[in-house]
Amino acid sequence: xxxxxxxxxxxxxxxxxxxxxxxxxxxxxxxxxxxxxxxxxxxxxxxxxxxxxxxxxxxxxxxxxxxxxxxxxxxxxxxxxxxxxxxxxxxxxxxxxxxxxxxxxxxxxxxx
Numbered sequence: 001x002x003x004x005x006x007x008x009x010x011x012x013x014x015x016x017x018x019x020x021x022x023x024x025x026x027x028x029x030x031x032x033x034x035x036x037x038x039x040x041x042x043x044x045x046x047x048x049x050x051x052x053x054x055x056x057x058x059x060x061x062x063x064x065x066x067x068x069x070x071x072x073x074x075x076x077x078x079x080x081x082x083x084x085x086x087x088x089x090x091x092x093x094x095x096x097x098x099x100x101x102x103x104x105x106x107x108x109x110x111x112x
Contacts, residue, residue: 012056012064016079020051020104022097025068025075027059032091036074039094043101051101080104 015021024040026033044053058065058073068077068084078086078100086100 012061013082015052015054017082019081020101021079022047022051022053022101023077023079024053024055025058025065025070025073025077026055027057027073030073033074036076036091039092039097042094043097046098047101047105050105078104 016023022040022043024033024036026036040053040055047053056064058070072089074089074091076088076092076097077084085104088096088100
């Protein structure tokens, strides 16, 4: 799955520390996740250089999913500078995710 960056337990924390990151929690057996995939693929392309768009397979990364309280998939979480800013559960439209990303990219860094 070269088009979308895949995260693992080892590189998770480091990957969300800087800038805006969209994490899509999914699984290959999940029908709604497969429906969300083309939207995530388009976001990856549209936001290249502006935001990181990553997928996390919950079957392969249970510790990350448990740590973040993922109970349903797809779940999409937006981070800015390592801080959770938005969480979406279920299939989301491109418009919804675009609006959330644009808002975070334009917003000043959260206070430390």
